[in-house]
Amino acid sequence: MSVSNKSNTVIRALGSIETRMALFHGNLNGSTQGTQTIDFEADIDASIFYEAVNALYKKYVPLRCTIKREENELYFYRDADLNRIDVNYIEVNTIQEKDKLVRLALDDKIEASISLWKISLVKLTSQASYTLIFSAHHAIIDANGMHHIAQSFFDFIASKITGTNYFDNSEVDLPLAVDALLREQTFAPKAEQSTARDFDTACPLESRSTHWQQLKLDTVFMGKLNTQLAKDNIKFHSIVSAAMCIAMQKTQFIQTPFPFGTAVSLRFLQDSQPSYFNPLGCYMSIASNLIEDSELDVTQLAIKYDRALMHKIMTTCLTKSPIDINQVDAGTKQIATLHSFAQGVGITNMGDINIRSPHPSVLLTDYTMLANRVAGNFSIVAHCYAFNNVQTVSLVYPHPILAGEHVKEVVNEMLLLLEDYCAQANTNNSLHNKTTVPA
Structure with a gap:
């Protein structure tokens, strides 16, 4: 069925990356659905929050969209009713009550036929x-898009507090699919034999929840780490990836060889093909490298990983992946029936979070980004980002199919490996103010 014969609320068919994301989300209880939380201080009330939400809805076309299936294709529709979108202003008495709401937002599946996002503002009544x-559906809004929306939200409420006009009334349209930028497949991918890790506790999809544990590195630690990284010409992302892989082996979390997936944003194509990109849109691909070496130290593995990652980006991430919607539909549903983590472990690096306080009357104090991981295709996915001079590495995992004590062992071993690496830069000074915080 052609789009031209359909209702005028149809915008376009989903591209291949978007289709995979949509089927994964739909069949696996919202898996990959992203949730960002931002703590802030301001003097506002519920009415300003609802005005801000209305402004976002008008500004961003993807916030007015749904996803629906027609025959053998998925389409973006411009038919999301703001009155049906999950929008809440909630007052709570304790941080524990707030944390429960965060967990609910993370794992409560967004119904794509109704909307592609939800939003809540939670106020601690005592202050x-x-x-x-x-929270956003990952088929169309990635972390970059969530940051952009958050900045617009804070710009708007600052304008209400200060009595100035919210001047940015430009509309952000639904971006084009990036399929046209990808190369035709000219080779058959080599099959790689890997070791799958079994579940700790078998548990049906609907009874799982997303848990996480965090490694936080302060400016003192990062100063030492960056000094050594500069000497070795190694990226932060690569040293964390290497430390994570070696920690997996040292704690016997998983046996080699195992797949290590890296989330890759195709936004680096934006400079040469700007018409395909806008602040919203999900352009994510996965570069999976097989970790085989058990004898390399963290520096050696970081260098090897970095080179292998670049190769995979150029040969895999930029290659069109033929998509049969029925095959992908069946394949994603099958993941829920497995009793092992089919894709090993993974990592995504968001870099510095550049959401700024637009005015002294709005003070941003903390930030967290997480993704729903209940599918269990990955055992652990590390989310790396820096905010307010603190570098965070969150190890996100599905509970109870993966036991938290095993994740804690990996976090602690990663910290020791990073400490040892930093010690190469300055063996005389101790490292301090590093914490692992289970959530």
């Missing part, structure tokens, strides 16, 4: 302290 909780 002028708020938490913005924004």
Whole structure:
């Protein structure tokens, strides 16, 4: 069925990356659905929050969209009713109550036929302290898009507090699919034999929840780490990836060889093909490398990983992957029946979070980005980002099919490996103010 014969609410068919994301989300209880939380202080009330939400809805076309299936194709429709979108202003008495709402937002599946996002503002009644909780369907809004929306939200509420006009009334349209930028497949991918890790506790999909544990590195630690990284010409992302892989082996979390997936954003094509990109849109691909070496130290593995990653980006991420919607539909449903982590472990690096306080009356104090991981295709996915001079590495995993004590062992071993690496830069000074915080 052609789009031209359909209702005028149809915008376009989903591209291949978007289709995979949509089927994964739909069949696996919202898996990959992203949730960002931002703590801030301001003097606002519920009416300003609802005005801000209305402004976002008008500004961003993807926030007015749904996803529906027609025959053997998925389409973006412009038919999301703001009155049916999950929008909430909630007052709570304790941080524990707030944390429960964050967990609910993370794992409560967004119904794509109704909307592609949800938003809540949670106020601690004892103080002028708020938490913005924004969740989005990953088929069209990635972390970059979530940051862009958050910045617009804070710009708007600052304008209401200061009595100035919110001047940015430009509309952000639904971006084009990036399929046209990808190369035709000219080779058959080599099959790689890997070791799958069994579940710790078998548990049906609907009874799982997303858990996480965090490694936080302060400016003192990062100063030492960056000094050594500069000497070795190694990226932060690569040293964390290497430390994670070696920690997996040292704790016997998984046996080699195992797949290590890296989330890759195709936004690096934006400079040469700007018409295909806008602030929203999900352009994610996965570069999977097989970790085979058990004798390499963290520096050697970081260098090897970095080179292998670049090769995979150029040969895999930029290659069109033929998509049969029925085959992908069946394949994603099958993941829920497995009793092992089919894709090993993974990592995504968001770099510095550049959401700024637009005015002294709005003070941003903390930030967290997480993704729903209940599918269990990955055992652990590390989310790396820096905010307010603190580098965070969150190890996100499905519970109870993966036991938290095993994740804690990996986190602690990663910290020791990074400490040892930093010690090469300055063996005389101790490292301090590093914490592992289970969530």
